[in-house]
Amino acid sequence: MATIDFTAEVEKRKDALMEDLFTILKVNSERDDSKADKENPFGPGPRKALDTFLAMAERDGYKTSNFDNYAGHFEFGEGDEVLGIIGHLDVVPAADQEGWNTNPYEPVIKDGNLYARGASDDKGPTIACYYGLKIIKELGLPLSKKIRFIVGTDEESGWGDMDYYFEHCDLPLPDFGFSPDAEFPIINGEKGNVSEIVKFNGKNAGATVLHSFKSGLRLNMVPEVATAVISGEVADLQAKLDAFLAENASKNLTCEIEEAAGKYTLTMHGKGAHGAMPEKGVNAATYLALFLQQLSFADGAKAYIDFAADLLLEDHEGEKLGIAYTDELMGNTSMNAGVWVFDENGEASIALNFRFPQGNTPERMQEILAGKAGVTEVEIAPHVMTPHYVPENDPLVSTLLSVYEKHTGLKGYETIIGGGTFGRLLERGVAYGAMFEGEEDTMHQSNEYKPVDAIFKSAAIYAEAIYELAK
The missing domain is CATH 3.40.630.10 (Zn peptidases)
Structure with missing residues (x-):
């Protein structure tokens, strides 16, 4: 032929x-x-x-x-x-x-x-x-x-x-x-591919109140937009935000504040990416949490924000969490903080999507996450892929x-x-x-x-x- x-x-x-x-x-x-x-x-x-x-x-x-x-x-x-x-x-x-x-x-x-x-x-x-x-x-x-x-x-x-x-x-x-x-x-x-939902209580006890925090469309997408609604002690909020954006200018973040009936809505914009390569994006939720960390939250709201800002920000392999794991053939574990919910009247969670090599396990990561401050429960989502x-x-x-x-x-x-x-x-x-x-x-x-x-x-x-x- x-x-x-x-x-x-x-x-x-x-x-x-x-x-x-x-x-x-x-x-x-x-x-x-x-x-x-x-x-x-x-x-x-x-x-x-x-x-x-x-x-x-x-x-x-x-x-x-x-x-x-x-x-x-x-x-x-x-x-x-x-x-x-x-x-x-x-x-x-x-x-x-x-x-x-x-x-x-x-x-x-x-x-x-x-x-x-x-x-x-x-x-x-x-x-x-x-x-x-x-x-x-x-x-x-x-x-x-x-x-x-x-x-x-x-x-x-x-x-x-x-x-x-x-x-x-x-x-x-x-x-x-x-x-x-x-x-x-x-x-x-x-x-392997697994999502683990890290849960917190949705309570407030500080001078600043977190009414809601929302971000993320899907587990396999780096959140491009994050929104928080706050009230209470928020002195010089715009000035603090301007300084924060200037300090993080290399990330090309933008954020707007809207006020209505004593509540302030902050909307942070980062950069989306595929959740399998979180390092290619700029996770808007983690940067919004970092900004909010300077305000006076307490109880579940503080635990939620501190977990995000201290343990998730710009850490795409789970090193700060203690989850990082590398295999000689398959390489490292990657982590995307994909879907975020905080509701002052109910649910508070961050869904973490892990791509893990042989040798690491969902159960190992679940146990480590459950031991972190403020975490009330860690649920392994269905459809675990080995x-x-x-x-x-x-x-x-x-x-x-x-x-x-x-x-x-x-x-x-x-x-x-x-x-x-x-x-x-x-x-x-x-x-x-x-x-x-x-x-x-x-x-x-x-x-x-x-x-x-x-x-x-x-x-x-x-x-x-x-x-x-x-x-």
């Missing part, structure tokens, strides 16, 4: 690829539990994105299966072994995130970049991978393995889509596979690295990350693309974008990778 120029094949289809990608990017597929029901398990947006994708697949001649609007799949090819490809169509919130220069659900191309929520995570890569398989199908290339293309609708929240899918799909698990939901050259190791690793000498890994090297001219190498991808759902599963080395990471951030050329390049890589794995 003549050598196939997959790059040229993508070129022939790039207009169709972008048209399909635009169609699915226009769907606001944020999870919305307030509108969830039996027909829309994660709200109408994720369900609409799934319907849109499956209709696209049916248009292209695939027989699709929809698993009660949690997830869907189609299969192509014949063979005893099954190659699984698992992407996701849901996205993290954008509507409540500041700083967008365009409508996140009206995709636009500017200066060669495609701006939209999901352009990089994970609609862009999923559609690029879909077109990689579409090329193989349309060229009629011979395969010796079956390919199962699976899409989920709850990757960004709790993976309830995949729990449901694997429980209700009567087919055996794919033998091996990848998720197009990370970066090149490959992700063949993923740290560390995952596929050796570099596995044919899956070596084949994918070889294809990457061919298309980029760069040396491939194994990578272990803190982020969790659907690749870990398979024992021989990895994440593969679609962010290239040197590409700015805007996942989970305002103005998320993907270079258009990188979308086409990744589609060619996916086409050849799928062919090499399944031929």
Whole structure:
């Protein structure tokens, strides 16, 4: 058989690829539990994105299966072994995130970049991978393995889509596979992932009263905005704030104060980032706590603020907490203080998301957290993920690295990350693309974008990778 120029094949289809990608990017597929029901398990947006994708697949001649609007799949090819490809169509919130220069659900191309929520995570890569398989199908290339293309609708929240899918799909698990939901050259190791909710009492006993403290949209996002409502002893509040912002000018923080009926609302603005890489963001909640620490709080309010300012501020590995742990293969433990609630009439908590290597455990971290001053309880959230690793000498890994090297001219190498991808759902599963080395990471951030050329390049890589794995 003549050598196939997959790059040229993508070129022939790039207009169709972008048209399909635009169609699915226009769907606001944020999870919305307030509108969830039996027909829309994660709200109408994720369900609409799934319907849109499956209709696209049916248009292209695939027989699709929809698993009660949690997830869907189609299969192509014949063979005893099954190659699984698992992407996701849901996205993290954008509507409540500041700083967008365009409508996140009206995709636009500017200066060669495609701006939209999901352009990089994970609609862009999923559609690029879909077109990689579409090329193989349309060229009629011979395969010796079956390919199962699976899409989920709850990757960004709790993976309830995949729990449901694997429980209700009567087919055996794919033998091996990848998720197009990370970066090149490959992700063949993923740290464990657990969220632990640190609880405090919501009481006040000081001259300054903390009525509420709120921050964070999701556990896997660095909080970009934090809001506190206070009253009581707040002398020279604006002057103190001005001095604080000047002292921390390098962080590019901004903060506003509004007064109404004797209560002061402070809104601090930092910088969002993916929760797996908290060091890339500026956690607005921790800096708001640092500022508030100079006021006269007491009891649960003081414990809450002191915990944040003394133990969480600019500590992304849990060293101040005593949780830090490093493994020679998998690296360190990372920590993101993702969701914050203080209600003077009830709940007070900080949800910490940890990405941990082998050797560290959720129970170890829970015990350490429970011993900190002012902490009343530490709850381990559901959906704990254990560390995952596929050796570099596995044919899956070596084949994918070889294809990457061919298309980029760069040396491939194994990578272990803190982020969790659907690749870990398979024992021989990895994440593969679609962010290239040197590409700015805007996942989970305002103005998320993907270079258009990188979308086409990744589609060619996916086409050849799928062919090499399944031929």
